[in-house]
Amino acid sequence: MEDSKIISLFFERSEQAIEELDSKYGPAVRKTAANILKDRLDVEECVNDTYLNTWNSIPPHVPDPLAAYVCRIARNLAVNRYHANHAEKRNGNYDLVLDEMEECIPSGVNVETEYEAQELSAAINRFLSTLDKKDRFLFVRRYWYADSVSDLAEASGGSANRIYVRLFRLREKLRNTLVKEGFLA
Amino acid sequence: MKRELLSKAFGNIDERYIVEAYRTVTGDASSSPERIVHMNNKRIITFALAAALLLALGITAYAVWSIHTVRQQELKTDLKIEENNVNSYTEYDIPDDQEGGLVLLSSVNDGDIQRVYVNISPVAEEAAAAFPKETSFSWSIDGTEIGGFAAPELPADLSVSGDEIREAVLRYAYDKETQTMTLECYIDLNFMEQAKASLGTDSLPLLVHMTVGQNETSTFGPVSLVRTEEQSRYFDFGHAVYHDAELEKDIEIAGLELTPFSAAWKVSYEGAESFHKPDADWNAYQPWSMLEDKVCIDSKIIFSDGSEFSTGGALTCPYENGTVNLHCGWGSAINIGDVQKIVLGDLVLWEAK
Numbered sequence: 001m002e003d004s005k006i007i008s009l010f011f012e013r014s015e016q017a018i019e020e021l022d023s024k025y026g027p028a029v030r031k032t033a034a035n036i037l038k039d040r041l042d043v044e045e046c047v048n049d050t051y052l053n054t055w056n057s058i059p060p061h062v063p064d065p066l067a068a069y070v071c072r073i074a075r076n077l078a079v080n081r082y083h084a085n086h087a088e089k090r091n092g093n094y095d096l097v098l099d100e101m102e103e104c105i106p107s108g109v110n111v112e113t114e115y116e117a118q119e120l121s122a123a124i125n126r127f128l129s130t131l132d133k134k135d136r137f138l139f140v141r142r143y144w145y146a147d148s149v150s151d152l153a154e155a156s157g158g159s160a161n162r163i164y165v166r167l168f169r170l171r172e173k174l175r176n177t178l179v180k181e182g183f184l185a
Numbered sequence: 186m187k188r189e190l191l192s193k194a195f196g197n198i199d200e201r202y203i204v205e206a207y208r209t210v211t212g213d214a215s216s217s218p219e220r221i222v223h224m225n226n227k228r229i230i231t232f233a234l235a236a237a238l239l240l241a242l243g244i245t246a247y248a249v250w251s252i253h254t255v256r257q258q259e260l261k262t263d264l265k266i267e268e269n270n271v272n273s274y275t276e277y278d279i280p281d282d283q284e285g286g287l288v289l290l291s292s293v294n295d296g297d298i299q300r301v302y303v304n305i306s307p308v309a310e311e312a313a314a315a316f317p318k319e320t321s322f323s324w325s326i327d328g329t330e331i332g333g334f335a336a337p338e339l340p341a342d343l344s345v346s347g348d349e350i351r352e353a354v355l356r357y358a359y360d361k362e363t364q365t366m367t368l369e370c371y372i373d374l375n376f377m378e379q380a381k382a383s384l385g386t387d388s389l390p391l392l393v394h395m396t397v398g399q400n401e402t403s404t405f406g407p408v409s410l411v412r413t414e415e416q417s418r419y420f421d422f423g424h425a426v427y428h429d430a431e432l433e434k435d436i437e438i439a440g441l442e443l444t445p446f447s448a449a450w451k452v453s454y455e456g457a458e459s460f461h462k463p464d465a466d467w468n469a470y471q472p473w474s475m476l477e478d479k480v481c482i483d484s485k486i487i488f489s490d491g492s493e494f495s496t497g498g499a500l501t502c503p504y505e506n507g508t509v510n511l512h513c514g515w516g517s518a519i520n521i522g523d524v525q526k527i528v529l530g531d532l533v534l535w536e537a538k
Contacts, residue, residue, distance in 0.1 A: 028207070068203045083189045098192065105191070116190070117197075121193075132371060133371075135501075140202045140203060144198050165474055
């Protein structure tokens with residue numbers, strides 16, 4: 001079903017909207033959540049919460065594209081749940097992703113407030129705009145979607161080793177960019 | 186640093202990049218990134234475009250023509266085209282009767298990417314000032330699903346952040362009088378080949394899109410784009426071997442493929458092929474990876490005036506035909522005809538006779 005028809009169903013407050021959303025974007029939403037949350041029940045709750053948030057936000061929102069909209073909701077919910085659970089449950093993959101994120105940040109940089117996080121986001125977006133498509137794809141899949149390196153290797157047709165190297169170099173490049181931009185505390 | 190806020194900072198990546206990277210989540214695991222590009226926001230908002238055109242009616246044809254030629258000269262200077270005898274550069278004729286739309290200014294071929302510089306107008310000042318938060322730019326090849334992103338063209342040596350971006354865009358890339366925005370479109374040469382094969386012509390219909398907010402997209406063009414000739418020079422190092430005392434390893438540096446805007450170092454070492462196969466041993470590869478970086482970053486290209494240049498770290502390192510190819514790139518051109526010497530530490534890799 002086309003996105004516009006699914007959105008129309010939401011506007012009509014038809015529960016079929018959730019069925020169609022799940023049918024079309026369920027796998028993507030589940031994968032986004034599962035990349036961050038290890039526990040299957042957590043993932044399912046996150047998926048359900050994603051659909052509830054979507055139901056509550058359309059209308060008034062008319063998201064375009066719908067896919068990115070629901071994936072963003074799923075990611076935000078999963079990350080919040082991850083940090084809430086973190087003391088008890090560690091997810092090897094997302095911990096690794098977070099470790100790698102920290103590695104990108106030059107020593108001396110503090111991200112302690114929402115404002116500083118926004119500034120860092122803007123710098124990351126500027127950095128992404130300078131990358132070619134292949135590298136941007138890898139960076140976003142790894143640090144936004146939290147894909148595993150093996151998934152990325154499969155998706156890009158290369159070896160996991162090559163993906164490690166490319167991600168390593170991308171992190172180096174981001175760190176150098178942040179240093180050049182004076183992104184130091 | 187709080188990891189929650191770090192998660193949030195990385196979580197606020199632009200929607201357009203998330204969409205770009207989205208498609209393989211859906212299960213099409215074999216899709217290569219090159220096939221991800223889809224232009225979903227091509228809807229033209231007639232009212233917005235009409236309003237912008239009405240604003241443009243007061244602009245003289247001369248002023249518009251002038252901003253195109255001014256930008257061409259600025260770009261040529263910034264890219265250091267003339268002073269470095271760059272051939273992989275095309276400068277397009279400026280139409281003297283075109284007051285709005287898409288105008289090709291120039292392009293360079295850096296070996297992997299054709300960087301195409303264009304002017305688009307009319308672009309309202311509010312839209313220009315809203316980059317990158319609310320406004321984004323992209324390009325596509327009409328009649329195909331090939332496309333990618335574009336960005337306001339800023340001077341190569343300019344480093345800006347936060348609100349400085351808005352000021353820099355308005356100062357360097359936007360002309361208020363003619364409501365013209367100068368953009369750089371990054372077009373992968375492989376994409377161009379795919380488009381040529383798909384359309385059966387060398388002359389590709391280039392479109393540029395501006396999206397403001399969630400839905401308002403204006404499309405400019407098409408204009409006819411052809412591939413700019415590549416300029417490269419190969420430096421053969423024979424079987425030069427660099428010994429790294431710290432890592433206690435030897436690496437053979439076979440040669441350097443150099444263009445004014447990019448480089449590919451060709452190296453080989455013990456076990457190189459195995460490290461570029463699936464399931465290679467990452468820990469075993471790590472020291473070799475550091476050595477690869479050393480070749481790219483610490484090697485010096487020396488010119489006749491004594492100045493030195495480093496190609497910087499490589500972003501990609503494919504293993505092809507028995508060698509690892511370390512690909513690097515940079516902004517302004519270098520004069521590849523003026524190279525006098527290439528060294529890595531005490532090792533002279535190449536010297537002009």
